[in-house]
Amino acid sequence: MSADVVDEAVPPVTVIECPTRLDFSYTPGVAQSRFLRALERGEITGQRCPKCKKVYVPPRGACSMCGVATEEELVLSGKGTITTFCTTQIPSPGLVPPYVTAWIRLDGSDITSMFLIQECDPAEVRLGMRVEAVWVEEADRKADLGNISYFRPIDEPDAEYETYKDYV
Amino acid sequence: MSNRVAVVGVGQTKYAAKRQDVSIAGLLREAATRALDDAGMTWADIDAVVIGKAPDMFEGVMMPELYLADALGAVGKPMLRVHTAGSVGGSTGVMATHLVSSGAHKRVLVVCFEKQSESNATWALSIRLPFTGGSVTGAGGFFAPVIRAYMRRANAPDDIGIKVAVKDRLNALNNPYAHLKLPDISEEMVRESPMLWDPIRYLETCPSSDGACAIVLADEDSAKGTPNPPAWIHGTAVRSEPTMGAGRDVVNPHAGRDCAKDVYAQAGITDPRRDIDCAEIYVPFSWYEPMWMENLGFAAEGEGWKMVDDGSTSFTGDMPINPSGGVLSSNPIGASGMCRFAEAALQVRGMAGDHQVDGARTALGHAYGGGAQFFAMWIVGSEPR
Numbered sequence A: 001m002s003a004d005v006v007d008e009a010v011p012p013v014t015v016i017e018c019p020t021r022l023d024f025s026y027t028p029g030v031a032q033s034r035f036l037r038a039l040e041r042g043e044i045t046g047q048r049c050p051k052c053k054k055v056y057v058p059p060r061g062a063c064s065m066c067g068v069a070t071e072e073e074l075v076l077s078g079k080g081t082i083t084t085f086c087t088t089q090i091p092s093p094g095l096v097p098p099y100v101t102a103w104i105r106l107d108g109s110d111i112t113s114m115f116l117i118q119e120c121d122p123a124e125v126r127l128g129m130r131v132e133a134v135w136v137e138e139a140d141r142k143a144d145l146g147n148i149s150y151f152r153p154i155d156e157p158d159a160e161y162e163t164y165k166d167y168v
Numbered sequence B: 001m002s003n004r005v006a007v008v009g010v011g012q013t014k015y016a017a018k019r020q021d022v023s024i025a026g027l028l029r030e031a032a033t034r035a036l037d038d039a040g041m042t043w044a045d046i047d048a049v050v051i052g053k054a055p056d057m058f059e060g061v062m063m064p065e066l067y068l069a070d071a072l073g074a075v076g077k078p079m080l081r082v083h084t085a086g087s088v089g090g091s092t093g094v095m096a097t098h099l100v101s102s103g104a105h106k107r108v109l110v111v112c113f114e115k116q117s118e119s120n121a122t123w124a125l126s127i128r129l130p131f132t133g134g135s136v137t138g139a140g141g142f143f144a145p146v147i148r149a150y151m152r153r154a155n156a157p158d159d160i161g162i163k164v165a166v167k168d169r170l171n172a173l174n175n176p177y178a179h180l181k182l183p184d185i186s187e188e189m190v191r192e193s194p195m196l197w198d199p200i201r202y203l204e205t206c207p208s209s210d211g212a213c214a215i216v217l218a219d220e221d222s223a224k225g226t227p228n229p230p231a232w233i234h235g236t237a238v239r240s241e242p243t244m245g246a247g248r249d250v251v252n253p254h255a256g257r258d259c260a261k262d263v264y265a266q267a268g269i270t271d272p273r274r275d276i277d278c279a280e281i282y283v284p285f286s287w288y289e290p291m292w293m294e295n296l297g298f299a300a301e302g303e304g305w306k307m308v309d310d311g312s313t314s315f316t317g318d319m320p321i322n323p324s325g326g327v328l329s330s331n332p333i334g335a336s337g338m339c340r341f342a343e344a345a346l347q348v349r350g351m352a353g354d355h356q357v358d359g360a361r362t363a364l365g366h367a368y369g370g371g372a373q374f375f376a377m378w379i380v381g382s383e384p385r
């Protein structure tokens, strides 16, 4: 029996489904382990670079720009300024659009972190807006950044542009 | 660079939302065969193969380089894979150039690709990381805040992104390989398209494309006698910077400025706007055109948007940007940087067809990737340097 002729009348198989699932583990390392223990206590900590004096949150154990170890640790207030943001209009798991993701410069730090902004009309969010961290109930706290549910506006005047323009 | 290197062949697939008529291997082979034809070469003439693509998760094929060795004629030859996120198409071209300029190889086939239809890049980029609060949905969720910061910093009118979106889609109408063909495109159409990641509208984003782009690089001896004019590589540069660095400027990254300075110095370019005839730059969201105009030194800080506003970057302007239609018209992610490099080469070879910029003799190819932390560039010219 010969099968050496391609039968053009047979439609090609264009797609087969290949579902794959992977769960990952992550070892935070020394600096981030300390940060996670602080979060468990309800504190946000940062580390200062001995060379450029800039404060990293989360601490990385080193300054990425100077390439030197960071040891001096400090506790931040959990208040900060929105340096820029995005209002997302497309659905994301667990989030109903529109929702706001902001880059926040925590007071006393020199780098921004990304957080959701809630308890606020998305249309009200603006550059320079002052915000604070909202924590999960004390009983539910773990060594996890998820301890901070989101940030919400606080009753303070907006920060001057000059104070946050370089933090993007 | 030590030994001269030339682009002697370019091959592209038609970029499309779904190329279900071919496997990944078939897609790459299509581009590679076209590049070999352009170079007047066969598989046997190739000494080494270099491939590039974005994260494996974009198709779910682990280490595609393993399975592609035979399809790309690499059996018994060196085969390397490069990975630098979205800039990979550019850095793969640069690494392959080094293989020839160093004298290690004479003729190198370079192929970059993405087959986005086989998975979902937006969700592959939206995985929750242990130290990221909030939620970033896709690349747009990361870059929209950067664009907002640029708009504020440069005091740019808010229709600049719309103008770029129209300009690149008009250019794409002259490129037979472009994915998006929107003959009715207008500022009104872009303005009324849905807002996805405010300030980014749907029509201000790139499409998801399947496609591959290939080039053949050759040393000076091998470039003699090839059937079509070569594009001579005058300089190559790559730079990177950390994702999370205190004092980083994501709007106008140091790595991009340093990369441009390096590649201009190699190519003898002192005034990029005067010395470069056209550029293919990586603009996945329309606002990145004015931002990169500043980062690349075509405009002073805060003034990139004026080049868009006054039409300088249009096809008939004094500094045509993305005459091919750019990433906004075709985005096979891992190949998108190589498309920029290849299109720059086509321009100085005089082979860009209906989107040929008159008299283009020096062109820039540019790519960036990650959180704007990887940069790759080359300058190509009609004459050797």
Ligand SMILES: [Zn+2]
Pocket: A049, A050, A051, A052, A053, A054, A063, A064, A065, A066, A067
């Ligand atoms: Zn430092």
